[in-house]
Amino acid sequence: MSSAWTIGVIGGSGLYRMDGLQDAEWLPVSSTFGKPSDEILFGRIGDVNLRFLPRHGRGHRIPPGEIDARANIDALKRSGCTDILAISAIGSLREHLAPGHFVAVDQFIDRTVARPASFFGNGLAAHVSLADPVCPRLSALAADAVEAAGGQVARGGTYLAMEGPQFSTRAESRLYRQWGADVIGMTAMPEARLAREAGLPYALVGMVTDYDCWRAENEAVDIGEVVAQMRTNGDLARRTVVCFVAALPARREASPIDTALDGALLTAPDARDPDMLIRLEAILARLSAD
Ligand SMILES: CSC[C@H]1O[C@H](OP(=O)(O)O)[C@H](O)[C@@H]1O
Numbered sequence: 001m002s003s004a005w006t007i008g009v010i011g012g013s014g015l016y017r018m019d020g021l022q023d024a025e026w027l028p029v030s031s032t033f034g035k036p037s038d039e040i041l042f043g044r045i046g047d048v049n050l051r052f053l054p055r056h057g058r059g060h061r062i063p064p065g066e067i068d069a070r071a072n073i074d075a076l077k078r079s080g081c082t083d084i085l086a087i088s089a090i091g092s093l094r095e096h097l098a099p100g101h102f103v104a105v106d107q108f109i110d111r112t113v114a115r116p117a118s119f120f121g122n123g124l125a126a127h128v129s130l131a132d133p134v135c136p137r138l139s140a141l142a143a144d145a146v147e148a149a150g151g152q153v154a155r156g157g158t159y160l161a162m163e164g165p166q167f168s169t170r171a172e173s174r175l176y177r178q179w180g181a182d183v184i185g186m187t188a189m190p191e192a193r194l195a196r197e198a199g200l201p202y203a204l205v206g207m208v209t210d211y212d213c214w215r216a217e218n219e220a221v222d223i224g225e226v227v228a229q230m231r232t233n234g235d236l237a238r239r240t241v242v243c244f245v246a247a248l249p250a251r252r253e254a255s256p257i258d259t260a261l262d263g264a265l266l267t268a269p270d271a272r273d274p275d276m277l278i279r280l281e282a283i284l285a286r287l288s289a290d
């Protein structure tokens with residue numbers, strides 16, 4: 001089956017607006033899970049619908065641990081998104097991933113500890129696969145788009161999600177390298193988990209702003225340098241989104257991730273809490289439609 005694309009773009013640090021959208025309008029979208037980070041910018045580029053949500057809110061009001069990722073993903077789902085392209089500032093754990101480089105992340109190690117990480121619970125049990133947390137089709141298109149926009153991109157990389165908001169200690173940074181992590185950030189988890197539960201193919205483009213503190217004793221993450229690099233990366237990120245949309249196939253072929261929830265909901269129909277079903281109406285809409 002094929003249909004139209006509606007791309008949800010989650011903008012990270014340094015990416016609080018999208019320019020050049022047709023019919024652009026910021027609209028409030030409510031969620032049964034809480035308060036999304038901001039209104040959502042509705043618009044389109046040609047035939048492709050876009051929904052842009054700044055992860056930290058306009059003005060960067062929300063620190064990583066206070067982002068309500070469930071409300072954000074639920075609101076994007078309610079806004080009609082078929083797929084999510086997330087953009088994040090990241091620290092580098094590898095010499096060859098220098099500031100200014102982009103990474104199409106394909107794996108995660110989740111070290112966040114204080115964030116609701118599932119839409120389910122409260123008497124409703126569901127287990128989706130997260131073996132491949134990123135949509136390969138979307139991620140390849142996103143990497144192509146970085147190159148088309150004039151950037152350098154690594155195709156694949158493991159993102160260590162830390163709780164923050166402080167940056168890592170040197171011991172942590174060196175440990176994460178030993179674990180095989182390539183880049184580090186504070187926000188893509190549980191976001192990527194929740195996108196999968198919502199049946200939304202998800203890709204993450206990380207923009208390297210700094211080397212994390214593993215490199216040399218006298219080097220620590222300097223927020224001033226991070227912010228300066230964020231500004232440079234932001235322009236390239238906006239161009240990347242435009243190139244990404246321009247290169248999408250005219251029709252969207254179904255993705256196996258669209259049906260990630262099929263068979264995953266273990267709770268028997270007559271044991272499902274009606275209040276939870278109402279809360280989950282957008283997430284479960286496709287199942288209910290069958
Ligand atoms: C500006 S450095 C720390 C901050 O930036 C990243 O956020 P995002 O992924 O939304 O770009 C990182 O995870 C921290 O929240």
Ligand SMILES: Nc1ncnc2[nH]cnc12
Nearest residue numbers: 089090091184185186212
């Ligand atoms: N070094 C770093 N650690 C965690 N999150 C980051 N975001 C940007 N740089 C980072």
